[in-house]
Amino acid sequence: MKKLVLVLFLFLSAGCIFAAQYENPMVNMDVPTGLEQGQMYIKFDHKFYQALNMYPKDDMFAIFDNLVNMNLELRYLAVAGLEINAGYTTANREQTAGVSYVLKFHDLHFNAQAGIEFFTYRDFTHSDYDQNLFYSLDLQSEPLLDDTLVISLDAAYDGYAQNPGLGIGASYEILRNISIMAEYYPLIKANLKSDCLGTTGVYFAGLKFQTSGHEFILKFGNSSDIGMRRMMLGASRLDLYAGFEIMRLVMF
Numbered sequence: 001m002k003k004l005v006l007v008l009f010l011f012l013s014a015g016c017i018f019a020a021q022y023e024n025p026m027v028n029m030d031v032p033t034g035l036e037q038g039q040m041y042i043k044f045d046h047k048f049y050q051a052l053n054m055y056p057k058d059d060m061f062a063i064f065d066n067l068v069n070m071n072l073e074l075r076y077l078a079v080a081g082l083e084i085n086a087g088y089t090t091a092n093r094e095q096t097a098g099v100s101y102v103l104k105f106h107d108l109h110f111n112a113q114a115g116i117e118f119f120t121y122r123d124f125t126h127s128d129y130d131q132n133l134f135y136s137l138d139l140q141s142e143p144l145l146d147d148t149l150v151i152s153l154d155a156a157y158d159g160y161a162q163n164p165g166l167g168i169g170a171s172y173e174i175l176r177n178i179s180i181m182a183e184y185y186p187l188i189k190a191n192l193k194s195d196c197l198g199t200t201g202v203y204f205a206g207l208k209f210q211t212s213g214h215e216f217i218l219k220f221g222n223s224s225d226i227g228m229r230r231m232m233l234g235a236s237r238l239d240l241y242a243g244f245e246i247m248r249l250v251m252f
Helices: 002-012 228-232
Strands: 039-048 068-079 082-089 094-105 110-122 129-141 149-158 163-175 178-185 202-211 214-221 241-251
Touching: 082 110, 094 129, 149 228, 163 228, 178 228, 202 228
Parallel strands: none
Antiparallel strands: 039 068, 039 241, 068 082, 082 094, 094 110, 110 129, 129 149, 149 163, 163 178, 178 202, 202 214, 214 241
């Protein structure tokens, strides 16, 4: 596992001379794609299972010993506005595949993207795989306040949990190519019988570094899960987890 992480890190952090960034990614939220036809994002997401607020005093390397949750995702703009994606997350061996379409309303200073995603995962309480569909609508403003502030809103419905979800976030550029970000996912319990839902909402803060062709994000929040769908299911506690994300733009 450590060798796999090292290989992915070296590949995603390698130089990309002919690449440039076209969107404003958030900590966990899905955002309207900024890809152009023939471009692809490769994303590697990593979160530690060791909660920082419960860190053992006598073991400085505990964060490396208590396993990690990892995700690898590919996003490709097949034709103008139509994006396809596929991903794999180690937790519960979750696999996803989806399609989305983006609309840009420059006169109104925001972009919108509607998507549908098939997901399947195995709950370790039983051996069978569960599967269903996840429907989402992602809204994001164009850069405001001299191109420093971006506001995002995600609304979605989880077909397995039979429950809606909501995500609210903002990104503010404090220095050139360096931004601070914050997200909040209020726990909506429309389906009170669902055992998928947590007991509290999810919050996250992040620090984003942009380079030519890459996005590096450090993230801190109360969930070790990965992906917007998981964030909208809530968390069980207010522990603090750390992680990082690397996005690389590939142009064909």
